[in-house]
Amino acid sequence: MKPTSWNPDVDVAEWTGTQRPYDIIKEGTIAVVFVLIVVLTLSFLFGSPDDKPVTLKQWSNAAPIDFATTAFQELAGTSGVAQYGAPYNNVPGTGQKIGPVSLVNLMGVTIPINAAADFVLRPLGTQTSVPTVTASLATWQHASATQQQTWLTNYAKHLPTAIRDSVMVVTPNDAGPVPSLIGGLTTMAQSGALDNALLSNSTSYFSTNYTEPLLFLSDGTYFAGLASDKHLAGDQWGMMNETGSFPGQAWLWLYTFLYQVSPYSTSSNADALVWATMMLLSALVVFVPFIPGLRSIPRRVKLYRLIWRQHYRSEKH
Amino acid sequence: MTDPRIERQWTTRLRKRVEGTFPPEKVLPDTQPSYVASWIYVFGVLTLAALVMVIATGCALAIMGPTWWHVSGLGHYINSTHLWSVEVFFFAMVIHLWGKYFMAAWRGGRSMTWMTGAVTFLTSIGAAFTGYLSQTNFDSQWIATQAKDGINATGAGSVFNVLNLGQMLMWHIVLLPLVALGLTAVHVILVRKRGVVPPFADVPEGVVA
Numbered sequence: 001m002k003p004t005s006w007n008p009d010v011d012v013a014e015w016t017g018t019q020r021p022y023d024i025i026k027e028g029t030i031a032v033v034f035v036l037i038v039v040l041t042l043s044f045l046f047g048s049p050d051d052k053p054v055t056l057k058q059w060s061n062a063a064p065i066d067f068a069t070t071a072f073q074e075l076a077g078t079s080g081v082a083q084y085g086a087p088y089n090n091v092p093g094t095g096q097k098i099g100p101v102s103l104v105n106l107m108g109v110t111i112p113i114n115a116a117a118d119f120v121l122r123p124l125g126t127q128t129s130v131p132t133v134t135a136s137l138a139t140w141q142h143a144s145a146t147q148q149q150t151w152l153t154n155y156a157k158h159l160p161t162a163i164r165d166s167v168m169v170v171t172p173n174d175a176g177p178v179p180s181l182i183g184g185l186t187t188m189a190q191s192g193a194l195d196n197a198l199l200s201n202s203t204s205y206f207s208t209n210y211t212e213p214l215l216f217l218s219d220g221t222y223f224a225g226l227a228s229d230k231h232l233a234g235d236q237w238g239m240m241n242e243t244g245s246f247p248g249q250a251w252l253w254l255y256t257f258l259y260q261v262s263p264y265s266t267s268s269n270a271d272a273l274v275w276a277t278m279m280l281l282s283a284l285v286v287f288v289p290f291i292p293g294l295r296s297i298p299r300r301v302k303l304y305r306l307i308w309r310q311h312y313r314s315e316k317h
Numbered sequence: 318m319t320d321p322r323i324e325r326q327w328t329t330r331l332r333k334r335v336e337g338t339f340p341p342e343k344v345l346p347d348t349q350p351s352y353v354a355s356w357i358y359v360f361g362v363l364t365l366a367a368l369v370m371v372i373a374t375g376c377a378l379a380i381m382g383p384t385w386w387h388v389s390g391l392g393h394y395i396n397s398t399h400l401w402s403v404e405v406f407f408f409a410m411v412i413h414l415w416g417k418y419f420m421a422a423w424r425g426g427r428s429m430t431w432m433t434g435a436v437t438f439l440t441s442i443g444a445a446f447t448g449y450l451s452q453t454n455f456d457s458q459w460i461a462t463q464a465k466d467g468i469n470a471t472g473a474g475s476v477f478n479v480l481n482l483g484q485m486l487m488w489h490i491v492l493l494p495l496v497a498l499g500l501t502a503v504h505v506i507l508v509r510k511r512g513v514v515p516p517f518a519d520v521p522e523g524v525v526a
Binding site for chain 2: 008009010011012013014015017018019020021022023024025027028031032034035036038039040042043044046047048049050051052053054086087096103104106107108110111207208209210211214215217218223226227230232234238239242243246247248249250251252269271272274275282285286287288289290295298299301303304307308309310311312314
């Protein structure tokens with residue numbers, strides 16, 4: 001027989017030695033019963049976390065200044081979402097890159113969000129029973145873009161910072177209908193009406209799409225503050241944590257770890273770089289049987305001698 | 318005499334191929350090689366058992382819908398069993414994966430067995446992630462708003478919107494479980510077909526290293 005090449009990390013001499021009894025059905029049954037007992041016991045002892053979701057109503061009542069400031073940023077187009085870029089809107093200079101390629105910009109705007117219209121003006125348009133809001137909305141919509149910008153600039157010089165008798169204290173300024181619009185949206189949010197208005201923006205009746213309320217919520221500091229209190233912020237390894245002391249997605253440890261270290265932690269393309277790294281590492285795991293060096297580690301580390309110690313011990317005798 | 322028309326039928330061909338590849342003693346073996354004697358082998362079957370629990374508890378939650386567990390003591394307990402099934406599933410699967418790595422379990426034409434297992438692991442991460450997004454509580458809100466930036470940066474966010482609860486729930490309970498279960502089935506079939514990888518041994522006679 002002609003000798004053939006042999007790679008110990010690829011080839012194996014198939015087993016022709018002894019066999020021992022093996023009851024696969026019994027093994028499977030015992031495993032299921034064992035896991036069932038473990039799961040029922042852990043569930044009984046520890047349960048599972050369930051912190052209530054945050055609503056715009058809760059936010060606007062608990063932190064009206066933060067809400068009103070965020071609402072103004074949405075109207076002025078300076079909020080995080082308004083300046084996000086794809087897939088929500090077209091903002092020059094945005095879009096993370098891997099080298100010269102921006103995948104998000106290649107995909108373009110597929111979930112269009114106009115922060116001023118979607119988060120402020122359209123919801124206020126549903127408040128037809130509030131004359132001051134209706135009048136302010138009409139004033140805003142009939143003004144020129146230059147006039148609107150002047151009002152926004154003037155309002156920004158004196159952003160409300162205090163509440164008196166449950167009403168925001170607005171310094172008199174030449175901001176046109178802006179104080180009324182922001183005050184109207186805050187009042188609307190405090191009543192709970194804004195939660196439903198944003199949820200139904202994209203559909204006529206049914207909706208399971210929370211894109212708009214979640215984007216609005218994430219633009220303020222209230223939501224992030226609550227998350228930080230629950231040790232869920234990014235610099236607290238938040239992606240793999242769970243509320244309370246429950247184990248979260250521990251299997252995301254490497255993904256979360258990358259965000260904590262340079263160059264990822266300091267890069268403006270951190271998300272794209274972390275994902276590219278994780279995709280590369282995942283590909284290495286999947287294709288390890290074909291990667292010289294990586295597939296030789298088990299043979300060189302020799303941990304297999306511990307795993308098959310009975311086999312190697314019996315070979316000696 | 319066999320009818321050649323029957324022999325040419327797709328059904329006949331498939332049956333004969335399955336019978337040849339998977340004789341009953343391979344599908345339901347009553348013996349195994351003597352070297353299969355280590356606690357590390359337990360984690361494969363524990364992963365499968367935990368997957369059974371994940372599916373069963375998920376189906377139990379599905380009966381009353383995605384928000385029932387917030388208002389029902391029984392629902393909350395079933396949600397807890399779903400959570401802990403997932404934790405046990407990943408715990409067992411990660412140990413199984415590392416164990417198989419250090420056994421170089423891809424040897425002897427078993428590379429597809431390894432790859433289907435590795436892809437199942439990655440798919441399971443996606444399934445668990447969409448589950449966290451489908452909790453309809455504070456955690457799901459926060460994870461969604463944080464995860465969007467990473468997924469958007471890849472371009473995938475334009476079609477995979479983590480802020481869309483309905484979309485994430487469908488991925489969690491239909492698409493990703495189908496993929497994970499399909500891959501698991503292929504993985505187990507390959508294990509039965511190829512058998513468990515033998516230990517590292519000396520180079521057999523007749524070959525050159």
